Amino acid sequence: MTKLDRIDPWRVALRLPGGGEARVYADDTLLAAMRRDRCLDQLARVAALPGLVGPAMAMPDAHQGYGFPIGGVAAFDPEDGGVVSPGGVGFDINCGVRLLATDVEAGPLGARGDGGPLADLAEAVLRRVPVGHGKRRTGVGRADLAGVLRDGAAWAVGRGLGEEADLARVESGGRLAGADLDAVSARARERGAGQVGTLGGGNHFIEVQRVERVLDEEAARRLGLAVDQVVVLLHTGSRGFGHQVCTDHVRELGRAAGRLGLRLPDRQLAAAPLGSPEARAYLGAMAAAANFAWANRQVITHRVREALAEVLGARARVVWDVAHNLAKMETHRVDGRVRRLCVHRKGATRAFGPGHPELPPELRDLGQPVLIPGSMGTASYVALGTETAMAETWGSVCHGAGRVRSRTAARKELSPDGVLRRLARAGVVVRGGSRRGLVEEAPEAYKDVDRVVAVVAGAGLARLVARLVPLAVVKG
Amino acid sequence: MAGNGWRFLAHTADVGIEARGPDLRAALDRLVAGLAALLAGAPVEGAEERPVLVDARDREELVVGLVDECVYRLEVDGWLATGVAGLGAPGPGGWPVRLRGRPLPPDAEGTPVKAATWGGLSVREEAGGVVIAVYVDT
Numbered sequence: 218m219t220k221l222d223r224i225d226p227w228r229v230a231l232r233l234p235g236g237g238e239a240r241v242y243a244d245d246t247l248l249a250a251m252r253r254d255r256c257l258d259q260l261a262r263v264a265a266l267p268g269l270v271g272p273a274m275a276m277p278d279a280h281q282g283y284g285f286p287i288g289g290v291a292a293f294d295p296e297d298g299g300v301v302s303p304g305g306v307g308f309d310i311n312c313g314v315r316l317l318a319t320d321v322e323a324g325p326l327g328a329r330g331d332g333g334p335l336a337d338l339a340e341a342v343l344r345r346v347p348v349g350h351g352k353r354r355t356g357v358g359r360a361d362l363a364g365v366l367r368d369g370a371a372w373a374v375g376r377g378l379g380e381e382a383d384l385a386r387v388e389s390g391g392r393l394a395g396a397d398l399d400a401v402s403a404r405a406r407e408r409g410a411g412q413v414g415t416l417g418g419g420n421h422f423i424e425v426q427r428v429e430r431v432l433d434e435e436a437a438r439r440l441g442l443a444v445d446q447v448v449v450l451l452h453t454g455s456r457g458f459g460h461q462v463c464t465d466h467v468r469e470l471g472r473a474a475g476r477l478g479l480r481l482p483d484r485q486l487a488a489a490p491l492g493s494p495e496a497r498a499y500l501g502a503m504a505a506a507a508n509f510a511w512a513n514r515q516v517i518t519h520r521v522r523e524a525l526a527e528v529l530g531a532r533a534r535v536v537w538d539v540a541h542n543l544a545k546m547e548t549h550r551v552d553g554r555v556r557r558l559c560v561h562r563k564g565a566t567r568a569f570g571p572g573h574p575e576l577p578p579e580l581r582d583l584g585q586p587v588l589i590p591g592s593m594g595t596a597s598y599v600a601l602g603t604e605t606a607m608a609e610t611w612g613s614v615c616h617g618a619g620r621v622r623s624r625t626a627a628r629k630e631l632s633p634d635g636v637l638r639r640l641a642r643a644g645v646v647v648r649g650g651s652r653r654g655l656v657e658e659a660p661e662a663y664k665d666v667d668r669v670v671a672v673v674a675g676a677g678l679a680r681l682v683a684r685l686v687p688l689a690v691v692k693g
Numbered sequence: 694m695a696g697n698g699w700r701f702l703a704h705t706a707d708v709g710i711e712a713r714g715p716d717l718r719a720a721l722d723r724l725v726a727g728l729a730a731l732l733a734g735a736p737v738e739g740a741e742e743r744p745v746l747v748d749a750r751d752r753e754e755l756v757v758g759l760v761d762e763c764v765y766r767l768e769v770d771g772w773l774a775t776g777v778a779g780l781g782a783p784g785p786g787g788w789p790v791r792l793r794g795r796p797l798p799p800d801a802e803g804t805p806v807k808a809a810t811w812g813g814l815s816v817r818e819e820a821g822g823v824v825i826a827v828y829v830d831t
Binding site for chain 2: 254256280281282283284287307308309349404407408417418419457460461463464467468471472483484485487620621622623624625626628651652653654657
């Protein structure tokens with residue numbers, strides 16, 4: 218039996234049957250939501266994987282996923298039998314969020330809602346960025362795929378789809394080393410061809426927002442953010458390419474579990490010891506998928522810039538780009554000793570603290586920017602990673618608000634017209650997506666992002682910089 | 694939503710499909726019908742048949758592999774599988790399946806699916822047939 222012990226208003230210890238402990242970041246309301254699904258059971262199973270260092274952790278937006286919970290963080294030591302698990306990364310490899318800051322203010326744009334310039338902007342974006350099922354014409358085809366998989370965002374910038382300065386504002390420079398194209402199936406390539414520059418569906422979006430409130434003047438100034446500024450937040454990942462990479466490697470590692478000496482409580486937790494050929498193959502394919510996702514967000518950035526220039530005469534620069542679903546080899550200090558660990562973040566965001574050598578020089582003393590989107594029509598936050606995050610969570614925080622209501626329940630309990638009316642009353646334009654998707658992604662289906670953010674700020678894992686509110690949403 | 698022999702199961706972030714039939718082929722047929730309703734936003738019938746070989750070593754792998762095959766066909770060809778017309782005997786190359794389907798209706802407003810998952814997967818015998826439960830990542 219597991220047991221929950223509250224440590225402080227933001228931290229809870231999940232005591233495990235074998236005597237170990239997992240860590241949950243949540244207030245009482247968020248913890249109650251986690252206890253309503255299998256999130257904490259899944260966390261306990263992660264804690265039983267070999268070579269775990271420190272506790273398995275659930276962020277305040279955590280909920281039930283597959284294998285790992287969404288909002289899960291765990292690190293494994295290759296020197297101690299540690300593993301890499303595709304289920305600890307998820308299907309949408311390097312799903313992530315990018316924030317663009319424009320040089321225009323919302324106030325002078327005048328009318329909000331349908332018929333105003335923001336509606337024109339949403340439509341201009343929608344004309345350039347395909348949304349929903351499958352593949353569309355994007356100008357990036359099969360012949361480009363090898364470059365995309367090897368070089369990520371740099372491939373797009375090299376093709377004139379972005380600026381060199383963009384790359385410094387992307388985690389890992391928008392390119393994960395070690396992409397192994399031989400570890401990628403023909404089926405993954407087929408699914409990926411034609412999908413670079415597409416948004417996809419589900420919870421993916423492009424949202425035009427305004428900076429509603431600055432919470433840290435100096436940090437906001439350094440990030441180039443000011444009250445009433447128009448910004449654009451976009452959320453997408455590695456599309457069908459990444460989904461297929463995960464599917465392929467979960468199947469193969471599930472079949473190999475016996476040979477690899479692993480007893481799996483859940484085949485979605487299929488894993489391989491770090492350093493094994495199977496682990497190397499997965500990490501090589503995962504890096505290719507991560508690069509696909511960065512290229513995808515870079516191409517979409519270019520299309521959004523075109524729309525901004527056409528409709529508002531505005532320019533935009535990249536503030537930051539965070540990855541949500543990755544397993545990365547990172548250097549961390551554990552009990553005074555420097556160790557190389559494979560840190561899994563599934564539905565969680567890297568949040569390195571001040572001074573980290575991987576941060577660009579101009580931001581190094583601040584800490585890594587962190588982007589925490591709320592649900593459609595609610596607020597989003599810009600924050601910074603902290604030393605506490607480095608000490609407690611391998612430099613990680615939450616990735617969003619986190620679902621609290623199933624898609625089935627949302628469809629049963631909410632109406633598309635009601636959701637649209639509420640958004641219209643708030644002056645938010647919605648374009649793209651389906652009426653069904655609108656209900657499934659309604660704000661009522663998610664936790665309160667202000668509450669989630671209050672936990673990571675209260676626990677000292679993040680320092681809040683600005684609160685953003687939506688003006689127009691292009692739905693996937 | 695529910696249809697003839699299938700129903701959706703709740704999951705915090707995603708969707709499960711439970712399907713039942715008098716034998717494995719029939720249960721798989723209902724599973725694919727439920728998946729089609731999710732992908733298209735409403736139940737859909739199709740008549741065009743396509744043979745596929747699912748890389749599967751047991752019934753659980755067959756369920757996951759079949760759902761992934763349907764997701765793949767939709768994504769690369771725009772072809773929506775709506776049922777299972779035939780199921781052969783498994784061999785060294787995989788499990789032969791004859792899918793039934795049609796092009797995705799142009800006005801379809803469904804939920805895109807990333808993949809089938811192993812979480813909560815079950816294939817069990819019950820009085821009167823086979824019951825399958827599988828959750829898909831959306």
